[in-house]
Amino acid sequence: MRILIIEDYCPLRLAVAQRLREEAYQVDETAEGIRGLQMARENDYALVLLDLLLPDADGLTVLQDLRGRGSDTSVLIMTARDAVPERVNGLDAGADDYLVKPFSLDELMARVRVLVRRRYGHKHSLLIVDDLEIDTHKRVTRRSGEPIALTAREFALLELLALRRGGLVTRREIWEQIYDLNYEAMSNVVDVYIAHLRKKIERPDRPRLIHTRRGEGYVLALPQETGRAAAAPEALMPA
Amino acid sequence: MKKWRSLRTRLAVDFALLALLLVLVTVGASYHAYKSYRDFDLNQQLSRKLDMLRLTCVLGADGVEVTLPPETRVGSRRPGDAGQWFEVRSDRRQSMYRSADLEGLPSLPMLDGTLAEPAYRDVPWPDGTPVRVAGLWIMPPRRAGIGGEGGAGEEVHLSAAVSRVAMMANLATVRGVIYNVVAVTVMILTGLGAWIVHRALRPLQSLSREISLIPVDGPSRFSVPVNARELEPVVGRLNDLIERVSRALAREREFAADAAHELRTPLAGLRARLELALSRPRSDDEYRAELRSALEIERRLESLVTHLLLLARLGPDSRGAFATKRLNVGRLLGQCWGEFFDEAEERGLRVSLRVLEGGVELCTSEDLFRLLIRNLFDNTVSYTPEGGSIEICAGATSRGWEITVTNTNPGLAEADLMHLTKPFWRARHEEVLSDGRHVGLGLALSHRITQELGGQLSHSLTEQGLVRALLCLPLSQAELGEGEGGSG
Numbered sequence: 001m002r003i004l005i006i007e008d009y010c011p012l013r014l015a016v017a018q019r020l021r022e023e024a025y026q027v028d029e030t031a032e033g034i035r036g037l038q039m040a041r042e043n044d045y046a047l048v049l050l051d052l053l054l055p056d057a058d059g060l061t062v063l064q065d066l067r068g069r070g071s072d073t074s075v076l077i078m079t080a081r082d083a084v085p086e087r088v089n090g091l092d093a094g095a096d097d098y099l100v101k102p103f104s105l106d107e108l109m110a111r112v113r114v115l116v117r118r119r120y121g122h123k124h125s126l127l128i129v130d131d132l133e134i135d136t137h138k139r140v141t142r143r144s145g146e147p148i149a150l151t152a153r154e155f156a157l158l159e160l161l162a163l164r165r166g167g168l169v170t171r172r173e174i175w176e177q178i179y180d181l182n183y184e185a186m187s188n189v190v191d192v193y194i195a196h197l198r199k200k201i202e203r204p205d206r207p208r209l210i211h212t213r214r215g216e217g218y219v220l221a222l223p224q225e226t227g228r229a230a231a232a233p234e235a236l237m238p239a
Numbered sequence: 240m241k242k243w244r245s246l247r248t249r250l251a252v253d254f255a256l257l258a259l260l261l262v263l264v265t266v267g268a269s270y271h272a273y274k275s276y277r278d279f280d281l282n283q284q285l286s287r288k289l290d291m292l293r294l295t296c297v298l299g300a301d302g303v304e305v306t307l308p309p310e311t312r313v314g315s316r317r318p319g320d321a322g323q324w325f326e327v328r329s330d331r332r333q334s335m336y337r338s339a340d341l342e343g344l345p346s347l348p349m350l351d352g353t354l355a356e357p358a359y360r361d362v363p364w365p366d367g368t369p370v371r372v373a374g375l376w377i378m379p380p381r382r383a384g385i386g387g388e389g390g391a392g393e394e395v396h397l398s399a400a401v402s403r404v405a406m407m408a409n410l411a412t413v414r415g416v417i418y419n420v421v422a423v424t425v426m427i428l429t430g431l432g433a434w435i436v437h438r439a440l441r442p443l444q445s446l447s448r449e450i451s452l453i454p455v456d457g458p459s460r461f462s463v464p465v466n467a468r469e470l471e472p473v474v475g476r477l478n479d480l481i482e483r484v485s486r487a488l489a490r491e492r493e494f495a496a497d498a499a500h501e502l503r504t505p506l507a508g509l510r511a512r513l514e515l516a517l518s519r520p521r522s523d524d525e526y527r528a529e530l531r532s533a534l535e536i537e538r539r540l541e542s543l544v545t546h547l548l549l550l551a552r553l554g555p556d557s558r559g560a561f562a563t564k565r566l567n568v569g570r571l572l573g574q575c576w577g578e579f580f581d582e583a584e585e586r587g588l589r590v591s592l593r594v595l596e597g598g599v600e601l602c603t604s605e606d607l608f609r610l611l612i613r614n615l616f617d618n619t620v621s622y623t624p625e626g627g628s629i630e631i632c633a634g635a636t637s638r639g640w641e642i643t644v645t646n647t648n649p650g651l652a653e654a655d656l657m658h659l660t661k662p663f664w665r666a667r668h669e670e671v672l673s674d675g676r677h678v679g680l681g682l683a684l685s686h687r688i689t690q691e692l693g694g695q696l697s698h699s700l701t702e703q704g705l706v707r708a709l710l711c712l713p714l715s716q717a718e719l720g721e722g723e724g725g726s727g
Contacts, residue, residue, distance in 0.1 A: 009504045011536055015511035019518065053500055080503035081496065101507035105514040 001046040001116050001156065002026040002177045006036030006062065007078070008054050012101075016049065016078075019105050020112070023139070024152030026178060033057030040066055044176055045073050046116050049108075052079040052090070060093050067094035074115040078103065113137060120163035127162040129209055130222050132201060134162050141201070148200050153178060157193055158201070161210065161220035170217035194218060247440055254432030259425050266417050273413060277406050282359055285373035288399040289357055292325050296336075296379045296395065303327060303379055303395050305336040324370070324400040330393060347398035350374030361403065369403040442467030446474065453481075494662055498547055502540070509536040546680040549610075550662070553687040561604035561691070568601055568640060569594050572633055575612045579620045587626045595634025601712060607688045614685045615644050615708055622649040639694065639714045645707040648700070656698045660686035685710075 003020055007013040008031040017027045028043070030036045033054035040048055048066070052059030063075055074096045079086075082100040090098050096118070097111050113125060113136055125137040133142045136159055141148040150158065156178050161169055171190045179189070198210050211219045295306045305327055322340035326347045329335055334346065341347070344364065352358030352375035359373050376394050442464030449461055460481065463474045516529035572594055583590050601608065619629050627647030634641065651659075662683040682696075689696040694712035701707050 009508055011508035011532055012504065012511050015508065015515045015532075019511070019515050022519070078507075080500035080507070082499075083496075101503040102510045103507060105511050105518065 004039055004045045004048045005029040006033060007051040023109060024156035033059060033062045037062045037065055040073060046119060046177060047074045047076060047112060049076050049078055052077060052081055063093045063095060074119050076111060076115060122163060129162060129165055129220060130207060132209055134159060143201055143203060150200060154197050158197055161218060166221040166225050168213055168217050168219055247436055250436040251433040254436060255429040258428035258432060262421050262424050266421055270417055274410055281371055281401060281406055284401050285371060285399050286357055289373055289375060289397050292397050292399060293377050296327060298379045298381045303335045326398040328396045347372050347400055349396050369407060370400045371403050372398060372400045374398045442470055446470060497662055501543055505536045505539050509533055546684055550684055550687060553691055561607055563602055563604050565600045565602050566605055566608060575609060575616055579616045583620050588623055589628040591630045593632045601640055603692050607691060611685050611688045614681045618681055619644050619646045623647050624649055635714060638711055640712045642710045643707055645705050648704050648706050651706055653700055659698050
């Protein structure tokens with residue numbers, strides 16, 4: 001998942017960014033409100049962490065501007081302003097959550113997970129597809145009850161597919177949500193990671209879960225679910 | 240008890256007392272006038288009786304003869320007549336004539352009155368009946384045909400008395416009426432007074448109610464109550480006061496909110512860094528990096544708290560709270576600049592320092608002066624872009640002791656200059672520095688210190704777009720003449 005941090009206090013921004021990266025999120029960061037707004041408009045972020053007191057713009061203005069342009073990106077305000085009217089203003093302006101500084105990084109991560117899940121219509125941290133279980137909180141994956149060791153990036157990729165269960169996730173989306181913006185060698189990295197992931201989660205005796213839609217992207221679903229999808233003009237083809 | 244201390248009650252009581260006093264004075268004066276009239280009337284009665292007696296009194300051959308009309312004789316009085324009391328006596332106090340009603344009564348007192356001005360006196364009869372006696376001396380005329388020269392013979396004294404019972408009863412009735420009238424009048428006036436006071440105080444009550452309903456946490460304005468133009472200045476003043484208090488509160492809230500923000504943000508940073516360090520096992524280098532970062536944040540917090548405390552101490556009441564002494568400005572400037580020399584050199588800044596010394600000494604607080612100058616130098620060195628230039632010029636002028644610090648513009652616009660001394664204000668381009676030195680309070684503190692020292696601090700952009708800070712501190716009269724001197 002790609003997350004944008006707009007926070008002018010460097011030590012905090014760096015710490016939050018590092019923790020998010022360690023949790024396999026892709027993070028972009030900026031200390032300026034206007035630059036942050038521009039980045040949020042240009043990229044599809046799963047979540048924006050927004051400070052309110054920025055040197056060049058008020059965080060609320062940035063948020064209103066973002067919402068005014070029709071963006072439905074989740075926004076979590078993290079600020080030192082703790083008065084109830086300020087929280088109400090923040091939420092009314094379009095924020096999805098409000099966290100008062102100083103906060104626990106664990107709490108921030110929990111809220112991040114909730115907001116990311118909510119974006120894809122999930123309420124529970126445990127995502128289940130057939131016998132594949134993905135615990136987004138403990139960051140543990142099991143198939144038929146057996147734990148599967150995944151790298152952070154593989155887990156992020158699987159989580160993205162699971163959150164969009166049954167839906168097409170394009171290569172571009174995977175690229176944007178999982179990899180750094182400056183990463184140049186885009187060509188087949190996604191396919192390579194998908195192949196690694198397949199090796200780890202697929203079982204010969206179990207239905208195949210990751211399906212390729214040639215030229216477009218991937219779908220995580222049971223075969224019967226993909227069958228329904230296959231009734232559509234674009235057939236789902238195994239890789 | 241509280242009710243009796245109200246303005247309304249006090250005014251009503253005062254009004255009632257005044258009304259009572261006025262009524263008493265008016266009624267007392269009227270009663271006195273009426274009593275005088277009755278006295279006069281009684282005296283007139285006596286005077287008429289004496290006149291009648293005088294006219295019936297002639298000097299006959301055997302002495303004075305009195306021929307009174309029949310109604311004055313015993314048994315011929317009209318019903319209700321208290322009595323006819325006359326007495327004529329010679330100058331040797333021998334009774335020459337006594338009216339029949341005086342039978343059994345003592346002689347009337349002999350009062351020395353004249354025809355023009357009879358004498359009067361109130362006396363009681365032995366039975367207690369109050370009477371008024373009048374007396375005068377006359378020379379009765381001789382009866383016609385009596386020998387001797389015409390005109391007066393020997394002097395005789397005429398006395399007459401009338402009862403005062405009727406008059407006193409009348410006065411008693413009048414007094415009774417007066418008491419009742421006074422009581423009723425005072426009651427009516429008190430009620431009227433209370434109503435008038437209530438009506439007169441209504442605007443004040445309305446204003447008082449309005450004041451009591453002011454929301455504690457919100458600004459409000461009063462309106463002048465109807466028909467109470469006298470309250471206009473009070474209401475105007477109150478509104479001014481409320482506005483100033485509201486502004487001050489808003490400023491204080493804003494400052495407190497900013498201070499809380501500035502404290503919470505590094506606290507959040509500190510917590511985040513420490514939690515991050517503990518979230519998983521890390522290498523020694525990573526731990527060291529986190530500890531360094533935590534230490535930098537702690538420095539920032541320490542600096543912030545120190546600045547906040549100093550700002551709080553430099554309030555309006557602090558004038559004179561800092562010890563002053565004579566300072567050698569040139570030496571102090573050199574010492575202060577020395578602290579930033581290395582950093583300026585590291586950043587490749589071109590520095591020109593020119594001090595027109597001339598032995599100038601300032602009588603001021605050394606601590607505050609040092610802090611002020613250090614803040615100016617610190618800001619200049621920190622925010623001048625690398626490779627930029629700084630020009631410092633100090634010396635005495637006709638306006639006082641001045642120091643100008645001109646440096647390459649780090650990106651400030653003209654509109655930014657007015658915000659420079661605002662607490663926690665940061666320029667658009669400026670990210671929060673993590674070195675712990677710059678917490679957004681330096682210039683606000685400098686501004687407050689300058690005010691404390693009685694000087695002025697201003698910022699401007701030069702024609703070349705450089706940023707110039709001008710600090711001017713007052714010199715004593717003795718120092719003004721020594722200002723222009725050599726350069727250092």
